[in-house]
Each structure stands twice: as structure tokens, then as C-alpha cells.
Amino acid sequence: MIHFRSASKIYDNDVFALKGINTHIGKGEFVFVTGSSGAGKSTLLKMIYGGLKPSDGSIEVGGTPVESLDPYKLAILRRQMGIVFQDFKLLWDRTVLENVCLPFSVWGKLTHENKEIAEVMMKKFDIWKYRNEHPHKLSGGEQQKAAICRALVTSPWILIADEPTGNLDPDSAGEVFRMFYEASQKGSTVIFATHNEHLLSLHKGRVIKLDKGRLA
Numbered sequence: 001m002i003h004f005r006s007a008s009k010i011y012d013n014d015v016f017a018l019k020g021i022n023t024h025i026g027k028g029e030f031v032f033v034t035g036s037s038g039a040g041k042s043t044l045l046k047m048i049y050g051g052l053k054p055s056d057g058s059i060e061v062g063g064t065p066v067e068s069l070d071p072y073k074l075a076i077l078r079r080q081m082g083i084v085f086q087d088f089k090l091l092w093d094r095t096v097l098e099n100v101c102l103p104f105s106v107w108g109k110l111t112h113e114n115k116e117i118a119e120v121m122m123k124k125f126d127i128w129k130y131r132n133e134h135p136h137k138l139s140g141g142e143q144q145k146a147a148i149c150r151a152l153v154t155s156p157w158i159l160i161a162d163e164p165t166g167n168l169d170p171d172s173a174g175e176v177f178r179m180f181y182e183a184s185q186k187g188s189t190v191i192f193a194t195h196n197e198h199l200l201s202l203h204k205g206r207v208i209k210l211d212k213g214r215l216a
Contacts, residue, residue, distance in 0.1 A: 001026050001061070002024065002025040002158075003024050003059070003060040004022055004047075004057070004059055005022060005058045005059070005060065006022055006056065006057035007020075007021045007056070007057035008021070008054060009047065009054055009055050009213075010055040017213055018044060018214075021044070021214075025189060027187070029184070029189055029206065030180070030184035030203070031190065031206050032192050032203055032207045033045070033193040033210065034195065034200065034209050034210070035210035035216065038212075039210040039211055040212075041162070041193040042162055042193070045191060047059050048158070048191065050069060050074045053067040061077065061158070062077075079106070079107065080156055081159070082151030082152055082153075082154060082156035082159045082160070082188075083151055084144075084162060085162060088143050088146070088147040090146060092135055096122075096131050096133055097122070099135065099146055099150055100146060101115060102150060118153050119131075122146075125148065125149055125172075127142055127145050130146075140167040141167040147164075148164055148176060148179070158189045159180060159183055159184075159190045163193055163195070164176055164194070165177070165194060166195075180192055
């Protein structure tokens with residue numbers, strides 16, 4: 001499914017963010033990515049969805065090197081992904097419901113049935129009451145829930161989450177973990193970066209730990 005083949009990333013200041021990463025994430029696998037701040041977690045996630053290209057080596061998704069894709073083919077690949085960014089990337093000029101439904105809108109599939117799917121998802125995270133509000137009126141935790149709903153709503157092939165519980169209380173964080181785990185049980189491949197030690201203790205699967213850009 002996802003192969004890192006001696007993948008490295010060097011930033012402009014000649015500092016290695018990642019160095020010689022070799023690992024594989026299988027279809028339907030739920031993998032935690034952990035490590036201290038600056039260990040390379042966000043860089044690793046960005047390289048999976050083509051937000052960054054490796055300085056050396058390769059990252060293959062479904063057998064295709066992501067760094068070789070042109071913008072059109074990369075956009076097609078990203079349609080199969082749900083991504084929770086650290087800064088949420090909500091659209092401030094759209095309502096919360098419009099943000100959650102954005103993947104359907106982009107695909108031209110904003111049907112009544114898909115709006116109902118979004119409604120169910122938003123009710124699970126207790127943000128349906130904000131559906132007609134704009135994101136700037138929500139708290140950080142509520143914005144984060146909206147971003148998570150947007151990532152989950154299409155039941156994507158791959159789910160990538162960068163610290164998706166950072167602004168959430170323990171109960172909400174546990175609910176997020178359960179929703180992502182349920183998605184993996186239905187066939188989604190989940191890569192979940194976190195510092196949350198409690199969530200790590202709940203997980204019985206594989207943990208990828210990074211230390212100064214290397215696999216620990």
C-alpha cells in the first residue's frame with residue numbers, strides 16, 4: 001500500500017527532517033506515528049500525500065511513486081485520501097456544513113444522501129448545531145472536529161491525521177481514536193500522528209517512532 005524506500009528530506013538549511021526511512025504500511029492497517037517535536041512526523045505525513053517531495057529515495061502509494069505524479073494525477077490520488085491538517089485548513093468564507101461537505105462538492109457528488117452522511121458525522125462529534133456558522137465563530141476544538149468530519153465523511157482509502165486530538169478533551173480524543181479505528185476496520189489505511197500517550201496505550205497495532213528524522 002504505502003512504501004518508504006530510503007526516503008530522506010533535507011530542508012534549505014541542510015538539516016535532515018527525515019533520513020533513510022524504509023518502512024511499509026499495509027492496506028487497512030492502523031499505524032500510529034510518534035516522536036518528540038521536530039522528530040519528522042509532519043514531514044513523513046506530507047510526503048505520503050505529495051505535500052513535500054523527498055530529497056532522496058521514494059514514497060510509493062499503491063505502487064506509484066508519489067513524487068513522480070504531475071499535478072493532475074496527484075489531485076486524483078488525493079481524492080482517495082482524507083487528511084486532517086495541524087492547522088485544519090477550513091475555508092473561512094464557507095459554513096461548517098459546507099466545509100464538511102467540501103470533498104463531495106469537489107467531486108460533483110453533493111447529493112441529498114451525501115449531505116445526510118455529513119449530518120450523521122457532525123452529530124457524532126456534536127457540531128451539527130454549528131452547521132450554518134462560519135469556522136471563525138467556533139473554538140479551536142470545534143474547528144478541529146469539523147476538519148476531522150471532513151476527512152472521514154467520504155470513507156477514504158487512506159486517512160492521514162496530524163495530531164488530530166491536540167485541542168480536544170480526553171473524551172473527544174477517545175471518540176476520534178474510535179472513529180479512525182472503525183474506519184481501519186472497514187478497510188481504510190490510517191496513519192495517525194500523535195503525542196497522546198493515553199491513545200498509544202489503547203492501541204494494539206504498530207507504532208512508528210521517529211527520533212531526529214530516523215526510525216527509532
